[in-house]
Amino acid sequence: MLLSNVTNELSSMKSIRAVIVTLAAFATLLIGSYHLSKLLSRDVQAQDPCCTPPILPAAARFPQGAYVNVYIDANTGFTPTEIQSITDGLQSWNGQPNNSNVTYHVTVTSNLPPPGTNNTIIVSYVNEYSSSTGGSQINMYSVGATTYGEMKFFENIRVGNPSFLPTYVRTVARHEGGHGIS
Ligand SMILES: [Zn+2]
Numbered sequence: 001m002l003l004s005n006v007t008n009e010l011s012s013m014k015s016i017r018a019v020i021v022t023l024a025a026f027a028t029l030l031i032g033s034y035h036l037s038k039l040l041s042r043d044v045q046a047q048d049p050c051c052t053p054p055i056l057p058a059a060a061r062f063p064q065g066a067y068v069n070v071y072i073d074a075n076t077g078f079t080p081t082e083i084q085s086i087t088d089g090l091q092s093w094n095g096q097p098n099n100s101n102v103t104y105h106v107t108v109t110s111n112l113p114p115p116g117t118n119n120t121i122i123v124s125y126v127n128e129y130s131s132s133t134g135g136s137q138i139n140m141y142s143v144g145a146t147t148y149g150e151m152k153f154f155e156n157i158r159v160g161n162p163s164f165l166p167t168y169v170r171t172v173a174r175h176e177g178g179h180g181i182s
Pocket of ligand 1: 175176
């Protein structure tokens, strides 16, 4: 009786240990797959930080030689540094040998043209974090002979070492501008 009690206790201790080991293994797997999925999603974003997958047959773009007025909405909360970076990034396409001959002319205004005005981009700041973009996105539209874009920047552009942020904003703005011409 006593012996069998000891044996039972031993075997129940063994099974408790087995449960703990199993739980630990599951926890490790869970944490591991979480990090893996983070890594994978970061990889996907690194390929194209801004965009929803292109809509077939082809995303809209400005016609060759278009003079595009880009209006940064002064009422959405951009800082002067962000405005400078966005302006630099977009206008860095101008005069480049890329066959588009599109010119981006950037102004800051609180007096925006109506949405959908031909050869315009309206740029606004959205004060929330975007988990599906790298911090910016552009939607290009083509309706009959009218082409226009809507560009948004999210709170992501304020996350990180402040000394790197202007370059980051310039880079993502340039990237988005590329979608308007190619
Ligand atoms: Zn993109």
